[in-house]
Every structure is written in C-alpha cells, then in structure tokens.
Amino acid sequence: MSETNQALTAEQAYQEDNDSALGFLKPQFHEEKFPTVQIWGYIGSLVLTFAAYLLVMNHVLPPVALLSVILTLAVIQAGLQLGVFMHLKEGRGLAWQLIPLYLVFLIAIGMVGMSIWIMLFKSGVS
Amino acid sequence: MSFSHLAHTLFPPSVRLPDILLIDVGLVLAGLGILGLLTKTRRWGWLWREWLTTVDHKKIAVMYMIAALVMLLRGGIDAEMLRAQLAAPGAHFMPASQYDEVFTTHGTIMIFFMAMPFIFALFNAVVPLMIGARDVAFPRLNAMSYWLFAAGAILFNLSFIIGGSPNAGWTGYPPYSELLFNPGPGENYYFLSLLIAGMGTTMTGINFLVTIVRMRAPGMTLMRMPLFIWSAMVTSALVLFAFPPLTVALAMSLFDRVFGSSFFTLAHGGMPMMYVNLFWLFGHPEVYILVIPLFGVFSEVVATFSKKQLFGYPIMVVSILAIMFLSYGTWVHHFFTMGAGPGVNVFFGLSTMLIAIPTGVKIFNWIFTMWGGRVQYTVAMLYQLAFIPTFVIGGATGVLLAVVPADYQFHNSYFLIAHFHNVIIGGTLFGLLSALYYWWPKMFGMKLNEQQGKWAFWLFFIGFWVTFTPQYLLGLKGMTRRIYTYPSGLGWHNLNVISTVGALIMGAGFVVLVFNLVWSYVYGERDLTGDPWDGRTLEWSLPSPVPEYNFARIPVVHSRDAWWDMKQKGQSLAALRPEDVHDIEMPKNSPIPFLLGVAFFVVGFGMTFKWWPIVIVGGLGIVLCLLFTGFDYDDHHHLQADTVRQSEASLGRLQG
Ligand code: HEM
Ligand SMILES: [Cu+2]
Numbered sequence: 001m002s003e004t005n006q007a008l009t010a011e012q013a014y015q016e017d018n019d020s021a022l023g024f025l026k027p028q029f030h031e032e033k034f035p036t037v038q039i040w041g042y043i044g045s046l047v048l049t050f051a052a053y054l055l056v057m058n059h060v061l062p063p064v065a066l067l068s069v070i071l072t073l074a075v076i077q078a079g080l081q082l083g084v085f086m087h088l089k090e091g092r093g094l095a096w097q098l099i100p101l102y103l104v105f106l107i108a109i110g111m112v113g114m115s116i117w118i119m120l121f122k123s124g125v126s
Numbered sequence: 127m128s129f130s131h132l133a134h135t136l137f138p139p140s141v142r143l144p145d146i147l148l149i150d151v152g153l154v155l156a157g158l159g160i161l162g163l164l165t166k167t168r169r170w171g172w173l174w175r176e177w178l179t180t181v182d183h184k185k186i187a188v189m190y191m192i193a194a195l196v197m198l199l200r201g202g203i204d205a206e207m208l209r210a211q212l213a214a215p216g217a218h219f220m221p222a223s224q225y226d227e228v229f230t231t232h233g234t235i236m237i238f239f240m241a242m243p244f245i246f247a248l249f250n251a252v253v254p255l256m257i258g259a260r261d262v263a264f265p266r267l268n269a270m271s272y273w274l275f276a277a278g279a280i281l282f283n284l285s286f287i288i289g290g291s292p293n294a295g296w297t298g299y300p301p302y303s304e305l306l307f308n309p310g311p312g313e314n315y316y317f318l319s320l321l322i323a324g325m326g327t328t329m330t331g332i333n334f335l336v337t338i339v340r341m342r343a344p345g346m347t348l349m350r351m352p353l354f355i356w357s358a359m360v361t362s363a364l365v366l367f368a369f370p371p372l373t374v375a376l377a378m379s380l381f382d383r384v385f386g387s388s389f390f391t392l393a394h395g396g397m398p399m400m401y402v403n404l405f406w407l408f409g410h411p412e413v414y415i416l417v418i419p420l421f422g423v424f425s426e427v428v429a430t431f432s433k434k435q436l437f438g439y440p441i442m443v444v445s446i447l448a449i450m451f452l453s454y455g456t457w458v459h460h461f462f463t464m465g466a467g468p469g470v471n472v473f474f475g476l477s478t479m480l481i482a483i484p485t486g487v488k489i490f491n492w493i494f495t496m497w498g499g500r501v502q503y504t505v506a507m508l509y510q511l512a513f514i515p516t517f518v519i520g521g522a523t524g525v526l527l528a529v530v531p532a533d534y535q536f537h538n539s540y541f542l543i544a545h546f547h548n549v550i551i552g553g554t555l556f557g558l559l560s561a562l563y564y565w566w567p568k569m570f571g572m573k574l575n576e577q578q579g580k581w582a583f584w585l586f587f588i589g590f591w592v593t594f595t596p597q598y599l600l601g602l603k604g605m606t607r608r609i610y611t612y613p614s615g616l617g618w619h620n621l622n623v624i625s626t627v628g629a630l631i632m633g634a635g636f637v638v639l640v641f642n643l644v645w646s647y648v649y650g651e652r653d654l655t656g657d658p659w660d661g662r663t664l665e666w667s668l669p670s671p672v673p674e675y676n677f678a679r680i681p682v683v684h685s686r687d688a689w690w691d692m693k694q695k696g697q698s699l700a701a702l703r704p705e706d707v708h709d710i711e712m713p714k715n716s717p718i719p720f721l722l723g724v725a726f727f728v729v730g731f732g733m734t735f736k737w738w739p740i741v742i743v744g745g746l747g748i749v750l751c752l753l754f755t756g757f758d759y760d761d762h763h764h765l766q767a768d769t770v771r772q773s774e775a776s777l778g779r780l781q782g
C-alpha cells in the first residue's frame with residue numbers, strides 16, 4: 001500500500017495553490033435557499049407521530065389492525081426522514097448511499113429481530 | 127405551594143446529612159471565590175470570548191479534559207466512601223440509603239461523565255491534527271455537544287445537593303427506578319441528565335465520523351490513517367448505533383415516571399425486562415466505546431516509544447473492525463440470569479467468547495511492536511506496559527463470565543465487579559492517563575514531570591491490584607455487589623480491608639497526579655520543538671500549543687506514520703514560503719451552543735421537579751436557539767494571509 005494512490009507529490013503541492021486545490025476540504029459555508037422541504041418534512045413527521053399516538057390512546061382499532069397501522073406509519077416516517085433529512089438522493093447519488101443503507105438495515109433488523117427472540121421467553125410477557 | 131413544602135422538596139432529609147451540608151458550604155464558598163476572582167481580575171470578557179463561545183476543537187478539548195478530571199475526583203471520592211463503608215462488617219459510616227446513592231453516582235459519573243468526556247477530549251485534541259485538518263466537520267455542532275454534556279453533568283451533580291441523588295444503580299433498572307417504588311426527584315435526575323448528555327454524545331459521534339471520512343489531508347488513504355484515527359472512527363460508528371437504544375429506553379422510563387405511561391412498569395402490562403434488553407443493547411457496545419479509543423492510543427504510544435512502525439497494521443485494522451461488529455451481538459451476557467432459555471444464552475455466550483479472539487490479536491501485535499524495538503520507559507509507555515497484563519486478565523475473567531452456567535454463580539457478585547474494573551481501569555483509565563502524558567505537551571505546551579508521573583503510575587498500578595484481586599476472591603466467597611454492609615463471620619472481613627487499603631493507594635495516586643499536573647503547569651519544561659517524543663504522526667509536525675488554524679498549509683501525506691516519513695526524508699512543515707500562505711476560512715465563535723446548554727439545563731431541572739412553567743421557559747429557549755442557529759449564515763470569517771504569516775513567523779516557521 002505504499003506509493004499508490006498519491007493525490008499530489010510534495011513538489012506539486014508546493015507549486016500549486018494548495019488551498020484552492022484542496023477546495024473540497026474547505027468547510028461549506030454557502031447559503032441555502034429557504035428550507036421549505038425540511039419544514040414540511042418536520043411537520044409531516046410530527047403529524048405521523050401524533051396520528052400513531054392518538055390511535056393508541058383512543059383504542060379505535062382492534063390490536064392486530066392497530067399494530068399494522070402504526071407499523072405502516074413508522075415505515076412511512078422512516079422513509080420521509082431518510083429522504084428529507086438524510087439527503088438520500090444528494091451527494092454522489094443513490095448508489096453510494098445504498099451500501100451503508102443495507103448495512104444499517106442489517107444492524108437494525110438484527111437488533112430488533114434478536115430482541116424479539118430474546119424477549120419471547122415464557123414468563124417475560126406478563 | 128407553601129414555602130416549607132418547597133424547602134422540603136428541594137432539601138429532603140437525604141440531602142441534609144452532615145457531610146453533604148459541609149460540601150454545600152464548601153461549594154458556595156468556592157463558587158463565590160471564583161466569581162470574585164473573575165470580577166477582580168476582569169476576566170469575564172475573556173471567559174466569554176475565549177471559552178464559553180469558542181468553537182475551536184482544541185479549546186473544546188481542554189474544557190472536556192478539565193470536566194473529566196473534576197468528575198474523576200467526584201467519582202473517586204464516591205469510591206473511597208464505598209470502600210470506607212465496606213472495610214469492616216456492620217459498619218455505619220453511611221446509612222443504607224446513602225450507600226445506594228453513592229454507588230449509583232459513582233458508576234454513572236465514572237462512565238458517562240468521566241470516561242466519555244475524557245475520550246472526547248482526546249478526539250477533539252488530536253483527531254483534526256492527526257488527519258491534517260483545520261477543525262472538525264461541524265465546529266458549532268461540536269460546541270453544542272460539549273455544552274449538552276456539560277448541562278447533563280451539572281444537572282446530575284446537582285442531585286446530591288438539591289432534591290436527592292438517584293439510587294437505582296448506574297443501570298437504572300425498573301421496577302426499582304419506577305415512580306411507585308422510587309418517588310422523589312432522584313431517578314428523574316438520572317434519566318434527564320443522561321438524555322441530555324447522550325444527545326451531545328450522539329452528535330459527537332456523527333461529527334467525528336464525518337470529519338474522519340471527509341476531511342483527511344490529501345494522500346491520507348484509509349490504510350494510511352494512524353490507528354488512533356481508525357479507533358476514533360470505529361468508536362464514532364459504535365456511538366451512532368449504540369446511543370439510540372439508550373435514548374429510547376431513558377425517554378420511555380422518563381415517560382413512565384413523569385407522564386404516567388407504563389412501558390416498563392410492573393402494573394398495566396409494562397415489560398421491565400425490555401428496559402434491561404434496551405439498556406444492554408446500548409451497554410455492551412458502550413464498553414467498547416470506552417476501550418477502543420484507548421486501543422488507538424496504545425497503538426500510537428507503543429510505536430512512538432519503541433521507535434518502530436506498528437506491527438501488523440492491517441491486522442490491527444481488521445481486528446478493530448471485527449470487534450466493532452461482534453460487539454453488537456453479545457449484549458445478553460449481561461442478563462443471562464433473566465432466563466431467556468438455553469438457545470438464547472448459548473448463542474450469546476459463544477458470541478461473547480468470540481470477541482476475545484480479535485482482542486488477543488491486538489495484544490500480540492502490541493507485544494511484537496515492542497519486540498526488538500528500543501523501548502523508552504516514559505510514563506505514557508509505563509501505562510501501556512501495565513495495560514497489557516491487566517487487560518489480559520480482565521478479558522480472561524470476562525470469558526469466564528461468558529460461560530453461562532458459571533455466570534449464574536458469578537453474576538452480580540464481586541467477581542463481576544472485579545472483572546469490569548479490571549478492563550475499565552486496566553484498559554480505559556490506564557489508556558486515558560497514558561494519553562494524558564503523551565498529548566499534554568501538544569495541548570498545553572509543556573511536558574508533565576516524568577518523575578512525579580512515575581510515582582502516580584506506581585500508586586495507581588499497585589493500588590489497582592491491591593483493590594481488585596481481593597474482590598475476585600470475595601465474589602467466589604459469595605459476596606454480592608450493591609450491599610451496604612455485611613455481618614462478621616463470613617470470612618469477608620480481611621479481604622475487604624485489603625481492598626480498602628488498595629483504594630486508598632489509588633486515591634494517593636490521584637493526589638500525586640493532580641500535583642503533577644499543577645506543578646508541571648507552573649514549572650514544567652516547555653515544549654519548544656513541538657515534537658518532544660520524536661513522534662510519528664502529523665500532530666507532532668505542529669508547534670505546541672497549536673495555532674488557531676492548525677496548519678498554515680494543509681500537508682500532503684505519502685505514507686503511514688506521515689510525520690516520521692517526512693523527518694526521514696529531511697522534510698518539515700516548518701519552512702513555509704510566504705507565498706504559500708493564503709487566506710484561511712475559519713468558523714466563527716457563537717454563543718448559541720452555550721445558550722442551548724443553559725436552555726437544556728433549565729428544561730432538565732424543571733422536569734426533574736415537574737415544574738412546568740420552568741420547563742416551558744427552557745423549551746422556548748431551545749426552540750429559539752435552534753431557530754437562530756438554523757438561519758445564521760454569518761458563521762465563518764477569513765483569517766487574513768498576513769495574520770497567518772505573522773503568526774507563523776513569530777513561531778519561526780516562515781522562510782525569509
Ligand atoms: C474479552 C472480552 C470481554 C468479555 C468476554 C466480557 C464478558 C463480560 C460478561 C459475560 C459480563 C457480564 C457478567 C455478569 O453480569 O454476570 C461482563 C460485564 C461487564 N463488562 Fe465485560 N467482557 C469483556 C470485556 C470488557 C471490556 C473491554 C469492558 C470495558 C472496557 C467491559 C466492561 C464490563 C462491564 C462494565 C460489565 C458490568 C456491567 C454491570 O453489570 O454493571 N468488559 N463482561
Ligand atoms: Cu458486555
């Protein structure tokens with residue numbers, strides 16, 4: 001792994017305007033337009049959360065239907081957050097985001113799945 | 127609410143013990159003294175401009191470090207109190223209720239308010255310098271992390287003076303932490319302060335992950351990153367996944383206590399074991415969050431002081447990654463006795479034992495790095511040498527605990543206590559102290575006195591073994607953890623006396639350490655070269671202390687151990703030509719992070735006592751801070767090239 005992948009040799013770096021060649025390293029301070037999308041995303045998340053809360057508190061649905069509805073709401077909200085706040089489609093594009101995303105799902109599903117497995121023992125569910 | 131009722135809420139009998147009242151007086155006097163001193167020396171403006179509003183990672187590091195040392199003192203005093211109580215059977219040094227509070231605050235403070243901020247002090251002090259960057263990716267967010275941590279820490283420490291400390295252990299398990307069994311503000315303090323500090327921690331994780339992925343100097347490929355950077359990256363990733371389950375568990379418990387929900391309550395179909403599951407879903411990765419950064423520290427220290435490249439770098443990287451993944455799959459070993467059944471327990475017992483393999487690999491690599499090297503016995507290196515056998519024994523007893531049937535005996539006994547202190551003191555604390563001695567010159571510009579440091583080291587090292595070896599035996603003799611006293615005639619007395627003596631030796635070690643820091647700050651040898659240890663990584667290419675902008679010119683990296691390599695080739699970063707220096711864009715100080723911390727503190731305090739007007743005021747503060755910072759585009763300034771040239775010239779780093 002020694003001499004491959006060199007960005008700049010020391011000589012080149014001396015010759016070049018170092019800071020402009022490394023522009024990508026600079027903090028990005030440029031101004032954004034008004035964050036309309038984010039504000040709607042935020043309101044949307046709140047609405048979805050309160051919808052789930054009200055459904056549970058007011059016992060409007062039988063248990064199984066209730067569970068499936070709030071799980072659906074959760075999935076919608078996860079998608080919304082990924083799209084609006086996690087910049088899923090920005091940067092170097094979706095392909096770059098997918099690999100970490102798979103990993104995240106793997107770990108998340110692993111945690112949830114194993115938790116269910118652990119908690120499904122006879123006496124725990126009172 | 128009448129006055130006497132208010133007085134009783136704020137100062138219940140549990141905080142009116144003589145020792146606490148004495149501390150109250152001391153704190154008030156010390157507070158007044160500091161205020162007076164600041165006013166007299168007209169330091170308020172300085173404090174505000176240079177510290178409270180700073181976004182400079184180096185200053186944030188110093189603030190984390192000071193906080194961590196103060197918390198080490200607090201946690202250490204708690205520890206001495208616990209050992210004083212246990213020294214003799216039937217002792218009445220403290221009442222049972224106070225003993226419970228003291229072991230709770232000891233554990234919580236040591237993990238969340240000593241080890242974590244100390245680790246973040248190291249990240250802040252070193253990571254940007256090592257990767258050749260001028261700051262972290264999100265400097266303002268970094269300051270917010272610090273002030274959220276500070277708000278949480280202050281809130282937690284307030285509990286023993288106002289309202290009463292939490293008393294359900296550092297794990298806060300229900301049902302004992304439930305409102306029904308634990309009325310009063312203590313557990314509210316616990317949940318709220320950990321929630322607030324935990325948010326800061328999560329943000330730090332994101333910040334350093336992005337910093338390391340995005341801001342490395344050109345040429346620093348992944349496989350050229352110093353191992354400390356790898357460890358910081360893996361730790362940040364662990365934080366990112368580990369803290370959400372904790373946040374959820376804490377928030378749900380808080381809802382149970384404050385809003386009457388029943389997620390974890392015994393009544394109304396709550397599920398207390400689910401809290402335990404969520405807590406350790408966080409808790410096991412957390413123990414690796416506490417130790418992996420120090421694996422990084424040791425990898426740097428051992429290479430520097432053996433004057434050799436780290437042995438088996440790629441294997442070190444692979445094993446650190448393996449530990450990261452495996453550490454997500456072992457959490458049930460903290461509650462085998464819950465009785466989830468043989469299938470679950472066997473799975474998690476085996477996965478736990480697997481972790482010992484990559485850990486062992488790392489130990490061998492450190493030993494092989496020293497092998498044939500010219501080892502210099504500095505204080506930093508002594509801690510490394512002490513760490514290896516100590517951590518190996520701690521790991522070995524961990525494997526014993528992972529044997530499920532045996533754990534039914536060991537669980538919650540002093541054997542467990544000895545195990546985790548063995549890894550946490552031998553790994554985390556020794557690592558932190560090693561790092562303290564190693565990077566202190568870079569942070570403060572002077573070396574710590576080695577002679578005094580060696581005294582502190584030997585006291586800590588000997589004190590550690592004298593304290594905890596007897597505890598393994600006590601565990602085997604059936605002494606359980608969290609008991610406030612024991613009858614005579616069980617054969618526990620002598621071992622407990624030895625253990626308390628050991629704790630006193632460690633206490634003496636702490637006193638020598640503080641003396642060493644203060645003495646060296648005043649009289650210590652200044653570090654004029656910036657490279658006092660003949661180091662290998664980029665932070666040693668800079669003067670100590672480092673100027674605000676770190677690198678007048680971003681370095682180009684050609685190999686692992688970049689600075690060592692440059693020195694071998696006779697290169698240096700200290701011979702800049704004036705025309706190489708350009709304007710530098712730097713983040714601007716901001717009062718928002720500090721104010722946000724204050725606002726969170728107000729919310730936390732109000733909610734602890736369920737005083738809703740205070741909560742609303744604090745909540746408005748939070749919203750205002752966030753709104754303001756969200757639309758504040760004026761967050762950076764240009765450091766003029768001439769200013770940089772002047773500053774470099776005054777450091778003798780400019781040609782001509
Ligand atoms: C080879 C590596 C390790 C193994 C096999 C191991 C195994 C275990 C097991 C099985 C337990 C649960 C014992 C019980 O509750 O009965 C435990 C507890 C604990 N371990 Fe480890 N461990 C290892 C390394 C570490 C490290 C590196 C740390 C921290 C730096 C650590 C910190 C802890 C703590 C804090 C607890 C107790 C928590 C509590 O109940 O309060 N362990 N360990
Ligand atoms: Cu564990």
